Amino acid sequence: MTELLWGKEPARTRGPKPAITLAEIAAAGIAIADAEGLDAVSMQRVADDLPVTKMALYRYVPGKTELVAVMSDLAMGKPPERPDGPWRETLHTWAHDLYDGFTRHPWLLQSTIGRRPLGPNELTWMEQGLAGLTDTGLTGGEQLDAILVVTSHVRNIAQQSTTFPGHSTGLTEEDMQRSFAEILSTEAARFPRLVAAMRTSAGSENQGLEFGLQRILDGLDLLISSRVAVPDGIETLPVDRRR
Amino acid sequence: MTELLWGKEPARTRGPKPAITLAEIAAAGIAIADAEGLDAVSMQRVADDLPVTKMALYRYVPGKTELVAVMSDLAMGKPPERPDGPWRETLHTWAHDLYDGFTRHPWLLQSTIGRRPLGPNELTWMEQGLAGLTDTGLTGGEQLDAILVVTSHVRNIAQQSTTFPGHSTGLTEEDMQRSFAEILSTEAARFPRLVAAMRTSAGSENQGLEFGLQRILDGLDLLISSRVAVPDGIETLPVDRRR
DNA sequence: AGTAACTGTGTCTGCCGGACACAATAATGT
DNA sequence: ACATTATTGTGTCCGGCAGACACAGTTACT
Numbered sequence: 001m002t003e004l005l006w007g008k009e010p011a012r013t014r015g016p017k018p019a020i021t022l023a024e025i026a027a028a029g030i031a032i033a034d035a036e037g038l039d040a041v042s043m044q045r046v047a048d049d050l051p052v053t054k055m056a057l058y059r060y061v062p063g064k065t066e067l068v069a070v071m072s073d074l075a076m077g078k079p080p081e082r083p084d085g086p087w088r089e090t091l092h093t094w095a096h097d098l099y100d101g102f103t104r105h106p107w108l109l110q111s112t113i114g115r116r117p118l119g120p121n122e123l124t125w126m127e128q129g130l131a132g133l134t135d136t137g138l139t140g141g142e143q144l145d146a147i148l149v150v151t152s153h154v155r156n157i158a159q160q161s162t163t164f165p166g167h168s169t170g171l172t173e174e175d176m177q178r179s180f181a182e183i184l185s186t187e188a189a190r191f192p193r194l195v196a197a198m199r200t201s202a203g204s205e206n207q208g209l210e211f212g213l214q215r216i217l218d219g220l221d222l223l224i225s226s227r228v229a230v231p232d233g234i235e236t237l238p239v240d241r242r243r
Numbered sequence: 244m245t246e247l248l249w250g251k252e253p254a255r256t257r258g259p260k261p262a263i264t265l266a267e268i269a270a271a272g273i274a275i276a277d278a279e280g281l282d283a284v285s286m287q288r289v290a291d292d293l294p295v296t297k298m299a300l301y302r303y304v305p306g307k308t309e310l311v312a313v314m315s316d317l318a319m320g321k322p323p324e325r326p327d328g329p330w331r332e333t334l335h336t337w338a339h340d341l342y343d344g345f346t347r348h349p350w351l352l353q354s355t356i357g358r359r360p361l362g363p364n365e366l367t368w369m370e371q372g373l374a375g376l377t378d379t380g381l382t383g384g385e386q387l388d389a390i391l392v393v394t395s396h397v398r399n400i401a402q403q404s405t406t407f408p409g410h411s412t413g414l415t416e417e418d419m420q421r422s423f424a425e426i427l428s429t430e431a432a433r434f435p436r437l438v439a440a441m442r443t444s445a446g447s448e449n450q451g452l453e454f455g456l457q458r459i460l461d462g463l464d465l466l467i468s469s470r471v472a473v474p475d476g477i478e479t480l481p482v483d484r485r486r
Numbered sequence: 487a488g489t490a491a492c493t494g495t496g497t498c499t500g501c502c503g504g505a506c507a508c509a510a511t512a513a514t515g516t
Numbered sequence: 517a518c519a520t521t522a523t524t525g526t527g528t529c530c531g532g533c534a535g536a537c538a539c540a541g542t543t544a545c546t
Binding site for chain 1: 532533534535536537541542543544545
């Protein structure tokens with residue numbers, strides 16, 4: 001698994017030359033996932049797009065799980081190079097770059113959940129995210145937690161605006177909207193604040209990414225300011241804002 | 244679908260009495276998902292735990308998608324009743340309640356992604372979350388975005404600490420940790436900040452929930468303060484902290 | 487030339503979701 | 517009381533899925 005993700009060469013010896021490469025398999029899988037969703041990616045379907053049979057794929061990949069892992073790390077790609085700048089701006093564009101990646105390959109939201117082996121590209125994203133925070137006075141753990149909370153937010157915003165093909169209910173987007181509106185009106189008494197909030201927010205959709213991002217960055221700013229504001233040699237406790 | 248989620252009675256007429264109920268089916272499914280993961284929930288497996296055959300389930304549920312939706316809303320349950328209090332405290336405990344729910348039924352993290360029809364319990368959670376924010380001066384859209392960002396954070400923290408049974412790679416948790424440490428040491432040159440951050444954060448695991456939560460609440464606090472600080476009748480623009 | 491390692495193929499199994507025809511059941515109309 | 521009719525549960529069947537395995541062909545090393 002780890003070897004696959006990190007592209008260790010199998011060091012060819014004897015036997016026939018492989019007809020394809022792991023990269024080609026992954027590329028075929030990515031193309032299918034992009035076009036038809038992750039559920040459309042089956043070993044058979046991938047093999048159909050390559051000059052081999054289904055079972056030949058198992059010479060390159062132990063199982064489907066691993067194939068998807070390789071696909072995921074590859075599709076994620078390297079983060080774009082960005083010039084240095086103030087941490088807030090850096091993290092802000094980093095978040096947007098991440099968001100772009102997830103909208104380019106929405107199935108990544110399905111394939112990269114839970115504990116899993118991390119590939120080189122995913123680690124590079126983390127490294128890049130940490131880069132902006134090195135001079136902020138945050139501890140290592142805090143830096144990790146910081147990019148984690150940003151990642152979480154970006155992921156879920158991207159998720160929210162995505163309808164995954166595959167486990168569709170047969171309902172169109174329209175149908176869902178309508179039945180939701182219907183429920184909300186018939187059950188309005190049970191959800192007064194929800195109804196009110198949705199009424200006043202109608203029309204101003206898709207602000208979620210920036211709103212949450214700004215709140216998170218504001219929160220980080222507060223913590224960072226309290227850290228760097230401490231002159232050398234003077235010990236103070238940061239303001240405890242919990243509760 | 245909507246009817247199922249909202250428990251509309253099918254209004255019995257003629258024909259044999261149903262041997263089971265939708266609630267029983269959902270309960271069986273939840274039990275399986277809790278014990279063996281969402282992937283272990285198949286129509287056959289659910290029917291095995293009930294006095295009917297697999298195909299009988301389709302008299303109660305149009306398909307597996309809908310079954311999982313019903314299971315999810317039911318497993319989510321109603322949010323615990325909490326006394327009123329300051330918005331920050333309210334939202335804080337709300338987030339922890341949500342976290343508890345996700346750790347009780349980790350498969351909810353898999354089954355409740357993307358756009359989907361929302362059930363009564365899920366809406367009640369939203370309503371409850373909004374309840375704490377009504378007197379904060381935030382607009383409806385901002386309130387929704389606020390609870391969304393909190394939810395996102397809670398979800399991804401819960402996700403992070405969960406290993407989903409089902410698409411396991413055969414690796415134990417230990418193996419994964421070890422191979423990760425190995426990679427990180429051999430490739431340390433490529434990920435200097437990551438290595439540094441992980442070294443200094445070793446031991447202080449599982450702080451992610453509180454850390455991110457406090458940052459988010461701090462950020463919200465800043466926005467809310469800027470709103471309520473505006474005396475009646477005086478128009479001011481909130482400080483633009485973007486970038 | 488012989489052997490050993492490696493690749494691709496075809497066949498097979500067990501699982502999945504779901505379509506469909508059919509018999510049993512229970513309320514309704516006469 | 518009896519026929520009608522809607523509804524329930526069952527058994528069978530289909531296509532698709534991941535993967536195990538034996539086997540034949542291919543290549544490099546001895």
